[in-house]
Amino acid sequence: MPSLQQSVRGSTQLAFDALAGIAGSVERMHETIARRPLPWAPPPDHPTRAHGLIASTVYQLVHRSLHACARGVDLALGMLPEPATIPAAAPRELRALAALNGVFGDHLEATGNPLAIRMGPVADSREIETTAAGLALAYPQAGAHIVVLVHGLCHSELAWSRKGDPAMGTRLREALGLTPIYLRYNSGRHISSNGRSLADLLDRVCSAWPVPVESLSLIGHSMGGLVLRSACWYGEEAGLPWIRRLRRVVCLGTPHHGSPVERAGHALDRTLRSIRYVEPVMFGHRRSAGIKDLRHGNLLDEDWQGHGPDQAADDRRRSVPLLAGVDYFFAAASVGRHHRDPKGLIFGDWLVHSGSAVGTHADARKNLDVPPDHCRVFHEKSHLDLLNDAEVHAQVIDWFSTVR
DSSP states (O other), rough: OHHHHHHHHHHHHHHHHHHHHHHHHHHHHHHHHHHHHSSTSSSOOOOHHHHHHHHHHHHHHHHHHHHHHHHHHHHHHHHHHHSSSOOOOOOHHHHHHHHHHHHHHHHHHHHOOTOOOOOOEETTEEOOOOHHHHHHHHHOOOEEEEEEEOOTTTGGGGGGGTTTSHHHHHHHHHHHHEEEEEEEOOTTTTTHHHHHHHHHHHHHHHHHOSSSEEEEEEEETHHHHHHHHHHHHHHHHHTTTTHHHHHEEESOOOOTTHHHHHHHHHHHOOOOOOOTGGGGGGGGGGHHHHHHHTTTTTOOOGGTTTTTTOOOOOOOOOOOOOOTTEEEEEEHHHHSSSOOHHHHHTTTTSOOHHHHTTTTSSTTTTOOOOOGGGGEEEOOOTTTTTOOHHHHHHHHHHHHHHHO
16 A cells, blocks of 8 residues: 555646646547538648647647656655555545556556555555565464455455455355455456466465465455466466465356456447547546456456457457366356346346356357356345355355365
C-alpha cells in the first residue's frame, strides 16, 4: 500500500495523465471537424490544411506544457520525507485502490505510478516480505499445508470477507488445519503477466516458508482462477519446484472461456468508435489489459501479443490443458432457480455464464474436461456470492476433505 506521499504523487500524476488524455481527445475532435465539418459537406481545401497545421502546433505546446507541469509537481512532491513506517490501509482506501488498478492498472504500471499495486502476500492489510524472516514473522503458526487465495478483477484480499463473515481461508484453517495466504495484485495487468509473477512468487514463498511445504493448494475467484491457471502453465514450463507440491486448484466463477460482459463492452466500443464524431471522445478502449483479457479468457502472452486488443473479437487463445496429477474443482453461480431457468441461462451469475465457469466449450480442444463430481453450479446466487457464501465454503471444504 503506498504511503500518503506516494498516494499524493500518484494521484497527481494520474490527474495530469487524464488532462493529457482530454487534450488529445479535443485535438482529435478538432481535426475531425476540420476535415469534414458536416457529414454531407465536401472535403476542405488548402486553407483548412493550413489551419490544421497551426492547430497542431498549439496542441503540441499544450501537451508539452502539461508534461513540464507534471514533471515539476512530481519533483516537488518527491522532496517530501517518507514516513519511517506505513500504516495499514483503511478498507475504503484499499477498495478504491484495487478498483483503480483493475480499470487502469496497466497504465499505472507502464508510467511508474506509485499507485500501481505490487503483487505479494498480505496479512491484516499489510504487505509481507517473501523472505524467511518476513514469512516467519507474519505466520508464526505456519503449517506444512498451505492454501493461497487469489481475488478477482478490481478487488483485494478484503473481498474474501466482504460481508464480515469468516473468510474462506479462515474456514479451511479451522476445518482442515491449512495455513491461508491471501494475495494482493494489480488486476489491470495482463493475466499472463500476473501469471508469470505469481509463478515466481510461489517459488519464493515455498522456498522461504518457515517449515517444509508438504502440499500447496490454490483458490481463485473470477479472474483469480485465470491467473492461477496461467501461473501453473509458466511454473511447469520453467520447472519450478512448487509445481511438485501442488495438490488442488479451485476456481470460483472463473470465466475460463471469457465473459459476455467484456465481449458486449468490446462490441459496443467498436460500434461507437466507428462513428466519426464519437470516436475522438471515446474512452472505452482505455480499459485495462486485464479487462480485455477477460473477453475470451486469455492465459498466455501469445494469446494477446501481435494483435491489437481493440481489433476484431476473434478467439486466438492457445489451448492450455490442466496439470496432470492435480485435482481441479470448478464452482459456478447462476441467478436462476434451476439449470433450465431462462434467467440463469441468459444472465449466468450476472458476469459469467455457468458453462464458461465449469470449463465446457464446443471446441473439444478447449474443453477442460473436469469430472462432474468436481464441478458444481450454485443456483440463486450471484458472482460475488461465491466468495463468502456458507454453502460454497462447505462445498470447498468437502472437496478438500475427500480428495487426497
